[in-house]
Amino acid sequence: MDHAAGHVEIPYTVSPRPDTGLYNGKLGIWLFLASEVMLFGALFSSLILIRTGSPSWPHGWEELHVVPATINTFVLIMSSVTVVLAWANLRLGNFKLGRIFIGVTLLCGLVFMGIKAYEYSLSFAHGHYPSTSDFFAIYFTMTGLHGLHVLGGMIVFAYFLGPGSKMWHTDRARFTNRIEIVGLYWHFVDLVWIFLFPTLYLL
Amino acid sequence: MAQKRQIRIGDQYLYARDAEKALREALRVAEAEEREHAAHQEPWIRRYVFSTDHKWIGIQYGVTALSFLLFGFCLMILMRLQLGWPGQAFSVMKVLGENRAPGGVLLPEAYNQLGAMHGTIMVFLAIVPLAVGAFGNYLVPLQIGAPDMAFPKLNMASYWCYLPGGLIMLSSFALKDGTAASGWTSYPPLSDIATRGQTFWLVGMIFLITSSLLGSVNFIVTIVQLRAKGMNFMRLPFFVWAQFVTSFLLLLAFPPLEAAAVLQLMDRVAHTSFFLPSGLVVSGTPLTVAGGGNPLLWQHLFWFLAHPEVYVLILPAMGIVAEVIANNTRKPLWGYRSMVSATIFLGFMSFVVWAHHMFLTGMGTIISSFFQTTTMIISIPSVIILSALFLSLWGGSIRFTTPMMFALAFLPMFGIGGLTGLPLGLAATDIHLHDTYYVIGHFHYVVAPGTIFAMFAGIYYWFPKITGRKLNDFWGRVHFWGSFVCINGIFFPMFIQGLAGISRRLYDGGMQYAHAREVASQTNPFMSMSAIGLLIFQIPFIVNFFWNAFQAMRGKVTVGSNPWEATTLDWAATSSPPLRHGNFEVMPIVRRGPYEYNSPEATNADYLPQNAVVEQPAPVLAPPTAPVVA
Numbered sequence: 001m002d003h004a005a006g007h008v009e010i011p012y013t014v015s016p017r018p019d020t021g022l023y024n025g026k027l028g029i030w031l032f033l034a035s036e037v038m039l040f041g042a043l044f045s046s047l048i049l050i051r052t053g054s055p056s057w058p059h060g061w062e063e064l065h066v067v068p069a070t071i072n073t074f075v076l077i078m079s080s081v082t083v084v085l086a087w088a089n090l091r092l093g094n095f096k097l098g099r100i101f102i103g104v105t106l107l108c109g110l111v112f113m114g115i116k117a118y119e120y121s122l123s124f125a126h127g128h129y130p131s132t133s134d135f136f137a138i139y140f141t142m143t144g145l146h147g148l149h150v151l152g153g154m155i156v157f158a159y160f161l162g163p164g165s166k167m168w169h170t171d172r173a174r175f176t177n178r179i180e181i182v183g184l185y186w187h188f189v190d191l192v193w194i195f196l197f198p199t200l201y202l203l
Numbered sequence: 204m205a206q207k208r209q210i211r212i213g214d215q216y217l218y219a220r221d222a223e224k225a226l227r228e229a230l231r232v233a234e235a236e237e238r239e240h241a242a243h244q245e246p247w248i249r250r251y252v253f254s255t256d257h258k259w260i261g262i263q264y265g266v267t268a269l270s271f272l273l274f275g276f277c278l279m280i281l282m283r284l285q286l287g288w289p290g291q292a293f294s295v296m297k298v299l300g301e302n303r304a305p306g307g308v309l310l311p312e313a314y315n316q317l318g319a320m321h322g323t324i325m326v327f328l329a330i331v332p333l334a335v336g337a338f339g340n341y342l343v344p345l346q347i348g349a350p351d352m353a354f355p356k357l358n359m360a361s362y363w364c365y366l367p368g369g370l371i372m373l374s375s376f377a378l379k380d381g382t383a384a385s386g387w388t389s390y391p392p393l394s395d396i397a398t399r400g401q402t403f404w405l406v407g408m409i410f411l412i413t414s415s416l417l418g419s420v421n422f423i424v425t426i427v428q429l430r431a432k433g434m435n436f437m438r439l440p441f442f443v444w445a446q447f448v449t450s451f452l453l454l455l456a457f458p459p460l461e462a463a464a465v466l467q468l469m470d471r472v473a474h475t476s477f478f479l480p481s482g483l484v485v486s487g488t489p490l491t492v493a494g495g496g497n498p499l500l501w502q503h504l505f506w507f508l509a510h511p512e513v514y515v516l517i518l519p520a521m522g523i524v525a526e527v528i529a530n531n532t533r534k535p536l537w538g539y540r541s542m543v544s545a546t547i548f549l550g551f552m553s554f555v556v557w558a559h560h561m562f563l564t565g566m567g568t569i570i571s572s573f574f575q576t577t578t579m580i581i582s583i584p585s586v587i588i589l590s591a592l593f594l595s596l597w598g599g600s601i602r603f604t605t606p607m608m609f610a611l612a613f614l615p616m617f618g619i620g621g622l623t624g625l626p627l628g629l630a631a632t633d634i635h636l637h638d639t640y641y642v643i644g645h646f647h648y649v650v651a652p653g654t655i656f657a658m659f660a661g662i663y664y665w666f667p668k669i670t671g672r673k674l675n676d677f678w679g680r681v682h683f684w685g686s687f688v689c690i691n692g693i694f695f696p697m698f699i700q701g702l703a704g705i706s707r708r709l710y711d712g713g714m715q716y717a718h719a720r721e722v723a724s725q726t727n728p729f730m731s732m733s734a735i736g737l738l739i740f741q742i743p744f745i746v747n748f749f750w751n752a753f754q755a756m757r758g759k760v761t762v763g764s765n766p767w768e769a770t771t772l773d774w775a776a777t778s779s780p781p782l783r784h785g786n787f788e789v790m791p792i793v794r795r796g797p798y799e800y801n802s803p804e805a806t807n808a809d810y811l812p813q814n815a816v817v818e819q820p821a822p823v824l825a826p827p828t829a830p831v832v833a
Contacts, residue, residue, distance in 0.1 A: 008351045024353040031420045042462035130473040134495045137475035
């Protein structure tokens with residue numbers, strides 16, 4: 001694909017445009033994250049509207065499993081640290097270490113998804129499904145959508161760990177930028193969880 | 204050397220420094236071309252199907268969207284046949300099949316399906332993709348002097364999310380129980396308990412939202428990052444500004460609808476009850492769901508998108524009209540800066556007016572007052588833009604070309620559409636007019652003789668750029684006058700109907716209601732005949748369009764690269780710019796604002812392109828002196 005688009009050279013793909021101080025991908029990911037804020041913002045607003053309109057609302061900690069979710073919170077925060085380390089090492093030209101940290105981040109995502117699946121299975125075992133109540137409906141919808149975002153990030157990390165890493169040898173700066181961009185996305189996904197965890201489990 | 208020397212290349216005078224750059228650039232282009240030919244020829248599928256070139260993607264969007272436009276129009280013709288002559292058999296109705304129109308008589312549930320699909324197709328599959336996907340894609344990079352969009356592959360992905368989304372929606376016509384039938388607004392609880400077609404609608408919608416999300420990110424980054432040298436924000440053509448603000452609306456307003464679509468999908472597939480209140484009884488049996496949901500939640504999320512969506516429909520249209528008017532009045536736009544500020548303000552305000560669609564839901568007077576106020580405020584920037592366009596006509600020597608005819612018709616038509624919106628923005632009058640044909644008349648005036656006419660203006664105006672041929676002027680005029688008369692014949696009587704209290708979405712157009720029968724029987728057949736007339740007057744356009752497109756494909760090019768003598772950068776590129784080679788033979792350098800018509804600086808024409816170098820009077824050189832021989 002790259003060689004196909006390569007005939008037309010798009011400026012500022014790698015180096016920042018002087019007057020805006022941004023390269024294209026970085027502006028792009030910030031705009032994308034702005035739209036993601038609107039997506040999750042709409043869901044949080046829905047949660048507030050349904051909850052305030054409901055005569056009774058269960059305590060999250062009585063219905064859900066706080067311990068695995070707490071572990072998951074730490075796993076996700078850890079992964080946000082490792083993704084920065086990956087980028088920092090690549091910036092320093094340390095490809096080997098950078099790659100290891102990409103791998104660790106991917107592993108954190110995997111652990112998160114595993115624990116999430118375990119939590120879901122516990123809920124199902126208790127006979128709690130999305131159709132059970134509005135609380136479980138919003139719980140499964142929001143954590144499910146968040147899970148899809150984690151999965152999306154993991155696919156991107158897996159790509160950069162595998163076939164995507166070839167770019168390091170041809171275009172070092174661009175590869176580093178790509179890790180920065182997926183890192184920004186990963187922080188956002190992390191941040192969504194930071195909001196989801198107290199709202200659903202602790203309130 | 205201190206003195207700047209000028210060199211002539213082609214018909215341009217350039218400073219030596221610029222000329223050197225230009226030559227380097229030309230060399231680079233030539234080398235790239237060489238390389239491409241040397242490398243294996245690009246496969247056909249990459250070139251024409253999964254193309255990453257913004258121009259080809261723009262054409263793909265344009266042709267697809269125009270097809271959907273015609274399709275959505277045909278659905279409306281079937282509806283109008285039923286409304287004009289309720290309960291009569293029409294042989295054309297048999298295309299819907301025996302289960303929808305037995306013996307050629309349309310069934311009520313099929314009427315609802317046609318209504319829902321007409322609205323959805325026209326808004327999400329026809330107008331937005333045409334205005335943003337086609338015009339935006341083709342023109343924005345050209346007008347800002349960029350080689351392509353910032354993310355060519357995302358651009359391709361955007362089209363390839365749009366097409367499947369549309370096809371998923373259309374495929375629901377093949378379902379036994381039919382398509383979505385809950386209107387383009389898909390209000391629950393009806394849509395929650397509707398047939399499978401609604402699920403197709405939701406899945407299609409998620410594809411379309413993804414498509415416009417990818418597109419809007421791409422547009423904003425392109426406009427911010429890839430402007431040519433010298434193209435600062437206040438030198439952007441108004442069309443680019445309109446697309447810029449539109450992209451922000453798409454970026455930020457669509458995600459809440461995506462959230463809403465996910466929630467409704469959960470309601471339908473996982474049996475949650477986000478939008479289902481407790482104690483709902485359907486056909487005599489209580490629904491076995493958890494309940495406790497809120498149908499109004501959908502309306503809030505939907506209109507949070509759908510009000511900015513109105514501006515997504517209208518802003519690119521205003522952009523096109525502005526370009527055509529400036530070009531054909533041969534003078535700068537009046538109040539360019541105030542138009543730009545008004546557009547930005549409009550963009551912000553459009554996020555805080557949505558609940559004026561919901562005055563009848565019992566929100567309470569305080570919230571209603573808030574939204575009435577914001578609605579009155581948002582009318583101000585629209586009036587500024589429209590007034591500026593009107594004032595731009597003042598004192599111009601107007602060329603009445605076909606695109607100009609459509610652009611001129613846009614102004615009063617959008618004016619009618621906008622002004623009839625004011626009574627709907629005030630709760631006291633809206634309570635009477637809500638859900639009547641008055642509302643239908645209002646928004647169709649904005650979108651049909653408004654936006655669609657602007658789209659036609661754009662097609663007639665930029666067709667020579669894309670193909671190298673002008674569309675036939677005589678048939679263009681036939682198309683214009685026929686459409687203009689017929690379209691008013693359809694939509695103006697709707698105001699009369701609405702004021703008479705005829706509700707929208709009635710299967711028989713109101714004939715079963717005593718208060719409505721007289722007005723309905725006098726207006727509906729006339730409106731339906733106008734609709735058929737409108738269909739007939741599209742035939743010259745369709746023939747004109749395809750005949751010229753085919754002639755152009757055979758290489759019969761009749762006009763040069765700038766047949767309208769326009770100033771913006773799109774006209775600095777060659778006509779039908781080649782795919783995959785960037786857009787400009789020489790990367791343009793922008794030296795002035797977008798509308799330098801009748802500029803005193805221009806010496807040999809009445810216009811000065813944005814990138815033109817003004818010819819300085821030749822420096823007076825001292826006569827060569829004979830060498831002094833010692």
